[in-house]
Amino acid sequence: MFSPALKAGASGKVTDFNNGTYLVSFTLFWEGQVSLSLLLIHPSEGVSALWRARNQGYDKIMFKGKFVNGTSQVFTECGLTLNSSSELCTYLYGRDQEAFYCMKPQQMPCEALTHVTTMNREISYLSVKEKRLFHKTKVGVEMMKDLEHINVSHCNKREKSTEKCQIGKKTPAPGGYTLRGRWITTFCDQIQLDTNKINGCLKGKLIYLLGDSTLRQWIHYLPRVAKTLKFFDLHGTGPFKKHLLLDAERHTQIQWKKHSYPFITSHLYSVTEEGYIPQEIDQISGDKNTAIVITFGQHFRPFPIDVFIRRAISVRKAIERLFLRSPDTKVIIKTENIREMHIETERFGDFHGYIQYLTLNDIFKDLNVGVIDAWDMTIAYGNNNVHPPDVVIGSQINMFLNYIC
Structure with a gap:
């Protein structure tokens, strides 16, 4: 919900009734001319494809580790998981022992790792058909075109809390x-x-x-x-x-x-x-x-x-x-x-x-x-x-x- 002239905006709240119908509600926080915008970011088929693709593997990003020993340096592949029969360096963090791995370089100890960088791997878990769902024209589609402005009149009722902002206070949506x-x-x-x-x-x-x-x-x-x-x-x-x-x-x-x-x-x-x-x-x-x-x-x-x-x-x-x-x-x-x-x-x-x-x-x-x-x-x-x-x-x-x- 927005009023550009007032530099005003607020998010709405979507309730899913799990039967194909939804309720979208907005609180009218300010007076004046208000516009509504409702975007369908992805259809449900797109969401299912993204969820499956996300959880299918760790290799959409490639990590490279830089090992330094005096004047010599070498890069090897690293990651949150590594499928390799080569010798690996294992780095464990914190009490919960979260792990990061690098391929061990020859003639260098694991302790010689100094820097890391990443790059995208040219890999996708989406089919050709699924990829079409994420074309620019199909993401964030406006669902309420030609909707008239709403004129919100002055209201004396004050919803605003007078209690000081403090830690531990629950944040509603919208907050x-x-x-x-x-x-x-x-x-x-x-x-x-x-x-x-x-x-x-x-x-x-x-x-x-x-x-x-x-x-x-x-x-x-x-x-x-x-x-x-x-x-x-x-x-x-x-x-x-x-x-x-x-x-x-x-x-x-x-x-x-x-x-x-x-x-x-x-x-x-x-x-x-x-x-x-x-x-x-x-x-x-x-x-x-x-x-x-x-x-x-x-x-x-x-x-x-x-x-x-x-x-x-x-x-x-x-x-x-x-x-x-x-x-x-x-x-x-x-x-x-x-x-x-x-x-x-x-x-x-x-x-x-x-x-x-x-x-x-x-x-x-x-x-x-x-x-x-x-x-x-x-x-x-x-x-x-x-x-x-x-x-x-x-x-x-x-x-x-x-x-x-």
Whole structure:
């Protein structure tokens, strides 16, 4: 539901009656001229094909490991599973012993692995007929063409909650809407923070951002609203090195670290500082001034769903261990956002993301964590970009600051 002139938008809610009929409901959050849009992303045959193709194998992405010994270096094939009779190097992570494998190079030890990169394999588990279902013209088809505008008149009834936004509060769907470009929550009283309030909020805080590049966007946005934060050079190369922001005077530290395998990029990234999220959480002692933000999902889409489920459960267990030693530590889960509709549907389509979104909500539902529903938010903003624009990032960060201050 949207009103372009008001820069307003909200997601609808679909109820499936499991008999071929559906109810789509919208809450009228603002007054004025409102338009509705209902897209059929895929027909059910397309969804079935995607689900089967996703869970059929691990080889849509190829990992290459760089081994270095003095001046000599060599690349070998790596992966979450490897079918090979050759000798393998096995790398185990965390208490849950999640594994990553590489073909062992000749005359080099397994410990010589320093970097990894990935590339798409020219492989598909879709038949020629099924591929036609994912042609540009057949994805995201508008189902309610020529629908008249709805004129929403002024209403005195206030649905908005006056209760402060706090961790552990359940997020409904939709959890908010956009108006004049700003995200407005429906389930709690969100304060729009100015520079002074942000600086005060961040004072004495240790903030750990653990995840993918959609969370790295935060660490690049924050110095614009908290001007005293400065990047500290931790050396390293490439966009996926660890990032650190410091304000020594206010004792504020914010760091971003990418999550561990599977991580998909054509850039070489270092494995010597792997940020396997459960392991990272286990290394944080935590206190009332510590906050952890977690997001993962986009890089898991090309792999069978059990990889994502296993990681989500491992993260949950690590959060439970953290709460035992420090129940005051604030943990916020940022769900993944929607992305481009026509790019590599079999590997990265939003159907895979939506299944993960539902799974994540289920696994974390009874934990005392805050949720930033980036899925709902990016639909409301009408943004189909894996890296949303600053207006969306600003809204996510404002929600985060409301949770921690």
